[in-house]
Amino acid sequence: MHRHTRSDNVYIVKSGEGLLTIENDRHTIVADDVVFIPAGTRHSLSNVSAGDLVIYEIYSPAGAAFDFIAEE
Numbered sequence: 757m758h759r760h761t762r763s764d765n766v767y768i769v770k771s772g773e774g775l776l777t778i779e780n781d782r783h784t785i786v787a788d789d790v791v792f793i794p795a796g797t798r799h800s801l802s803n804v805s806a807g808d809l810v811i812y813e814i815y816s817p818a819g820a821a822f823d824f825i826a827e828e
Contacts, residue, residue, distance in 0.1 A: 757800045757827040763815045765793040767801070772809035775802045798827050 757777065760824050767776070776783045777800045778793060784795045784804075785791060793799050801808035 757798045759794055759798045759825050759827060760815065761823055761825060762821045763817055763823070764795050765799070766805055766814040766816075767791040767793070768812040770810040770812065770816070772803060772805035772807060774809045774811070775804045776800075 767785065767790070768789055769785050769791075771787050774785045776785050776791060779798055783791075787803075801809075801811075
């Protein structure tokens, strides 16, 4: 689990299947899904496919404003 204190996060799934945990909720994500994760929200993503999980990730703002805070 991790979070980004100032950056919103978007996942765009191109192929495969993932298990996305947002706070305490789990969601299966697959090709063509688009997920918005607001700044400060704890999340993690695992590949549950037999093959690759291919996603595009967008962070806003990016650059110097982007941080990664690991959670236990």
